[in-house]
Amino acid sequence: MRRVALLVRLVLAVTVVSPAAFAQDPAPLPSVTAAQPSAPVPVSAPRGLAVVALGGATDAAWPLAQVVYGTPVLRPAALDEAHARILCGEPAPAGAPPDMRDLAESLAAVKGEDAPSRMLLGEMARRLNVRALLVVRVEAGRPVARVFLPDTGAFDAAAYGPDAGPTISWVAASQSLARTYGGEPTVPPPTSAPALATHEELLITVPPPKSKAFYESGWFWGALGAAAFAGGAIFFATRDNGESTIHLQMQVPH
Numbered sequence: 001m002r003r004v005a006l007l008v009r010l011v012l013a014v015t016v017v018s019p020a021a022f023a024q025d026p027a028p029l030p031s032v033t034a035a036q037p038s039a040p041v042p043v044s045a046p047r048g049l050a051v052v053a054l055g056g057a058t059d060a061a062w063p064l065a066q067v068v069y070g071t072p073v074l075r076p077a078a079l080d081e082a083h084a085r086i087l088c089g090e091p092a093p094a095g096a097p098p099d100m101r102d103l104a105e106s107l108a109a110v111k112g113e114d115a116p117s118r119m120l121l122g123e124m125a126r127r128l129n130v131r132a133l134l135v136v137r138v139e140a141g142r143p144v145a146r147v148f149l150p151d152t153g154a155f156d157a158a159a160y161g162p163d164a165g166p167t168i169s170w171v172a173a174s175q176s177l178a179r180t181y182g183g184e185p186t187v188p189p190p191t192s193a194p195a196l197a198t199h200e201e202l203l204i205t206v207p208p209p210k211s212k213a214f215y216e217s218g219w220f221w222g223a224l225g226a227a228a229f230a231g232g233a234i235f236f237a238t239r240d241n242g243e244s245t246i247h248l249q250m251q252v253p254h
Helices: 002-022 058-069 081-087 098-109 115-128 171-181 218-238
Strands: 049-053 132-139 142-149 154-160
Touching: 049 058, 049 081, 049 115, 049 142, 058 081, 058 132, 058 142, 058 171, 081 098, 098 115, 115 132, 115 142, 132 154, 142 171, 154 171
Parallel strands: 049 132
Antiparallel strands: 132 142, 142 154
């Protein structure tokens, strides 16, 4: 009886403890998600012209900037008025961000068409993401604008001046600039391979030499002549034309 009671108690203990022991599921493993590569940020192509004034040309450069930025095909993709005014020679306002102060200092270091000035203008054009810079200076008391091309690091040969009149106006210059720089930059087509590199190669075959007949060979006639000569020599050597020749006759018994 004592063994039966112990067995009953063991069964009851198992039935009471087992649900508590196995009711909780194991904690799920943390899911690992592979990091997705970030898509590259597309960079837009350089567009438009930015008007830049050298020392003493601020009053002439700002009217040009207004008409250029008012022409849709010449307007840069991202250029606000604050940066546009600094490019035209106005000082950076108090409390301006560092990039505006750096732009004003870079512009102050541009003196003309010397190598250091061209390097500064090229870096400025790349920072502004513009196709070219329209640099305004005063020559002989008259403002003149010339286009600086960052791709070549040089100034274009054409020079633009203001319209005739009591006030500074650049309408004619802006129209000419729109015709020249208003379209998208042209990409030269890939050069085709030269004709010698693309033509089909000629296959030259040499036919095998034609076999000659046996009677056309010189060896045949040489061998034939040698055989004839040898036969003639044997014939004359064995010919019976002397008196002392012994004639043998063979009789066959009947």
